[in-house]
Amino acid sequence: MMSFDLTGRVAVVTGANTGIGQGIAVALAAAGADVALVGRTPAEETAALVKAEGRRAEIIGADLSTIAPVGDVVAQAVEKLGGLHILVNNAGIIRRNDAVDFTEEDWDAVVDTNLKSVFFLSQAAGRHMIANHAETGQRGKIINIASMLSFQGGIRVPSYTASKSGVAGLTKLLACEWASKGVNVNAIAPGYIATNNTAALQADESRNRQIMERIPEGRWGSPADMGGAAVFLASNAADYVQGHVLAVDGGWLAR
Ligand code: NAP
Numbered sequence: 001m002m003s004f005d006l007t008g009r010v011a012v013v014t015g016a017n018t019g020i021g022q023g024i025a026v027a028l029a030a031a032g033a034d035v036a037l038v039g040r041t042p043a044e045e046t047a048a049l050v051k052a053e054g055r056r057a058e059i060i061g062a063d064l065s066t067i068a069p070v071g072d073v074v075a076q077a078v079e080k081l082g083g084l085h086i087l088v089n090n091a092g093i094i095r096r097n098d099a100v101d102f103t104e105e106d107w108d109a110v111v112d113t114n115l116k117s118v119f120f121l122s123q124a125a126g127r128h129m130i131a132n133h134a135e136t137g138q139r140g141k142i143i144n145i146a147s148m149l150s151f152q153g154g155i156r157v158p159s160y161t162a163s164k165s166g167v168a169g170l171t172k173l174l175a176c177e178w179a180s181k182g183v184n185v186n187a188i189a190p191g192y193i194a195t196n197n198t199a200a201l202q203a204d205e206s207r208n209r210q211i212m213e214r215i216p217e218g219r220w221g222s223p224a225d226m227g228g229a230a231v232f233l234a235s236n237a238a239d240y241v242q243g244h245v246l247a248v249d250g251g252w253l254a255r
Helices: 019-030 045-050 070-081 104-136 158-180 194-205 205-214 221-234
Strands: 010-012 034-039 057-061 087-091 140-145 184-188 245-248
Touching: 010 019, 010 070, 019 034, 019 087, 019 104, 019 221, 034 045, 034 070, 057 070, 057 104, 070 104, 087 104, 087 221, 104 140, 104 158, 104 194, 140 158, 140 221, 158 184, 184 221, 194 205, 221 245
Parallel strands: 010 034, 010 087, 034 057, 087 140, 140 184, 184 245
Antiparallel strands: none
């Protein structure tokens, strides 16, 4: 079990104030990591939960709708917590509209946040992790949050599907480039998880019923359900896992 231990590691989790980001931040802390909580809404509640696990938490303000803050996020995490070993690219948004009516604004907002910022924050973190691996031999771990729409088409979410399919491709590309440089790059593809992101679907009685009927587990997932996969991919237990998109979906894709 020691290979799952994250003691002494520093993790950066984006979009950590709520939902899946909060669930993953707390799970990483429970496994021993100190956590930098990055986002546009201060993650006070998550910081308290990380500290309750006996780990350090630092809140870093950043609006990831542009790539302007990416260098500062890495610099602040390293300065405040003494390193950067794990990056979880979780922050993301969704816009819903019929493809025939979809606007350029809804395209750009989603692709910029969910894909462009993921690449450039990974680049900034990857530079640090590659240098750290050359110096200390310690591996870096990048975990992207993908989606069922990294595998499937979906409906009424064209920019989201494009961005999450892009995240799956980017995960594989970065794994190919950085595996030999001491960085593991993988993704978690959550199924249907009860968060703000899916509030509209949960509230729609007929979509909610259709979704529940298709999930073999028979329930929506919770942010805590993502924790085990995140700890695994962040740990030495996954040192030989590269470019994988791990579905944590209650069996949705198996149907
Ligand atoms: P959520 O509760 O809406 O959380 C999204 C997080 O991203 C929030 O912390 C949000 O901050 C942050 N964020 C959004 N735009 C940002 C920006 N410009 N700068 C900084 N932070 C920003 O939804 P969630 O379900 O936990 O989503 C987390 C990730 O999982 C997303 O990438 C999402 O696409 C993905 N995902 C979710 C599901 C699901 O079923 N819920 C399934 C597959 C994938 P604010 O609170 O300040 O907005």
